[in-house]
């Protein structure tokens with residue numbers, strides 16, 4: 001579903017990703033781990049198409065299509081979703097406005113009419129229940145005044161509403177209390193299906209206890225230094241990254 | 248000064264009775280003596296209208312134009328086209344009148360306006376009276392075949408504890424034009440006025456507007472101004488808080504269209520104690536447009552317990568866009584609370600990227616962010632028809648009435 005080949009990327013003239021190769025098949029969950037500053041968020045942003053990230057070499061295919069050739073909004077409409085490590089606050093643009101515009105953008109692309117306002121509200125309310133967000137909060141500006149944990153749950157809510165096919169979650173588990181971690185994990189699991197793929201960027205085994213990955217990749221200094229099964233994450237938890245970086 | 252002004256005045260004054268003619272003759276002479284202000288004057292530094300003196304404007308003939316959706320639903324209307332009252336469209340024609348302008352004139356523009364004043368709204372409410380529906384005053388100018396000018400003067404006098412909502416819309420439709428609009432407002436103790444002033448002057452047109460408001464004890468003026476035209480507009484909005492406990496809240500949005508030049512000079516004078524004033528301006532400025540904002544608060548001696556705040560924020564849409572925004576504060580009393588600030592920023596690229604990552608195309612994402620920025624001002628518009636019309640005119644997505 002997602003094929004990354006020899007991916008090199010640069011930010012502000014600095015080479016961050018130095019040749020990544022891996023593929024995520026439909027229905028799979030891959031975890032990306034690695035020390036701070038190793039390039040995990042950079043990878044996530046490159047996949048989502050954020051401006052300012054220059055791909056200098058390599059390719060990314062999503063369902064066979066050249067993802068890198070598309071602007072971010074088209075990638076999103078194709079089904080790519082990035083849960084941000086640092087969700088953005090947008091005062092004056094309500095969460096509902098964002099959700100509705102995002103849903104309608106997809107529908108427009110698929111030649112469908114705009115969603116009926118009543119159906120929209122019913123759908124959002126239903127999804128909000130899953131992540132225990134009070135729908136009243138959704139009239140506020142995007143993430144405006146949300147606590148750190150609320151922002152992360154809001155990312156999951158957007159994912160649940162938009163139903164993407166490739167979910168890239170960048171440290172969505174960081175800063176969550178135990179109950180919220182369970183809620184977020186349930187949200188991710190609710191989306192798992194044979195037609196979808198998931199990329200989980202995380203520092204913690206705890207999330208992987210809830211959302212079992214098929215593969216774990218360790219990123220260090222812009223390279224994947226080790227890939228393995230779920231047991232690799234447990235080994236990292238016990239031993240840290242030092243032994244891999246030295247290798 | 249071109250001879251055309253003199254010729255236009257002779258033609259115009261020939262239709263008047265003796266007393267009126269003499270009064271206006273004096274005003275015209277004052278205009279001829281003072282002329283238009285020039286860029287050497289501090290208040291006119293960024294807006295040079297001295298070229299108007301050489302132009303050859305005539306008073307246009309009556310005309311009929313398609314006002315489209317300019318007229319606001321749910322309001323009474325007083326409609327002027329080329330300065331002439333349009334009786335068929337005016338449900339409030341009874342409020343039209345010409346009042347002998349009171350002097351002295353502040354400058355040549357005021358004198359010019361008084362000399363040629365073709366009349367306008369004359370609204371007087373008795374004590375305790377409430378205007379049943381908002382009043383929509385439309386002053387439209389058709390694109391004249393020859394350079395034309397229109398001058399109007401309006402007056403709003405609200406008696407004690409009376410209330411009214413008035414919407415002025417000034418619109419020009421192209422061609423070479425000069426319009427001066429003057430609104431005089433007197434609020435008696437406890438009176439409340441909600442005032443809207445919308446300017447949509449097309450390229451080629453010059454609009455000079457002046458609003459003079461004087462507020463007695465415990466009266467309230469709330470005003471929202473919006474500039475969205477492509478012509479040259481200069482607005483002077485002067486508010487005098489003359490009675491204790493008076494309150495003025497002025498919010499303005501300016502987004503000149505390509506080629507447009509908008510200059511807002513707003514001034515609040517605290518002349519009495521315990522008054523409150525708020526000024527909030529938001530500007531969206533692109534390349535090939537020019538915006539000027541001068542906000543001034545004066546606290547006179549004795550105006551203790553003044554509470555005033557002035558906030559100006561501008562968004563530049565292009566590296567070549569320019570704005571001159573300046574808050575000024577003059578304080579001659581010691582027990583006061585005055586805050587002011589002006590900012591100039593750019594569109595939040597991080598927010599833009601976030602919206603795009605959700606599938607919203609760049610154009611719509613920008614429009615949503617601009618609407619959010621303008622929202623602080625537009626949200627104060629209590630007339631849904633006006634808000635919707637302005638949203639559309641400003642290129643913002645319609646507000647969706649969604650409640651969770």
Ligand SMILES: Nc1ncnc2c1ncn2[C@@H]1O[C@H](COP(=O)(O)OP(=O)(O)OP(=O)(O)O)[C@@H](O)[C@H]1O
Pocket residue numbers: 011012014016034035036037038039040041042043085
């Ligand atoms: N806009 C930028 N300008 C300059 N350097 C950047 C920029 N964005 C990222 N970097 C650098 O790229 C490197 C990788 O950053 P990235 O955010 O991808 O790390 P990460 O693996 O996600 O780390 P963390 O675990 O702390 O989230 C870091 O050294 C960072 O400083």
Ligand SMILES: [Mg+2]
Pocket residue numbers: 040041042085170171
């Ligand atoms: Mg990161």
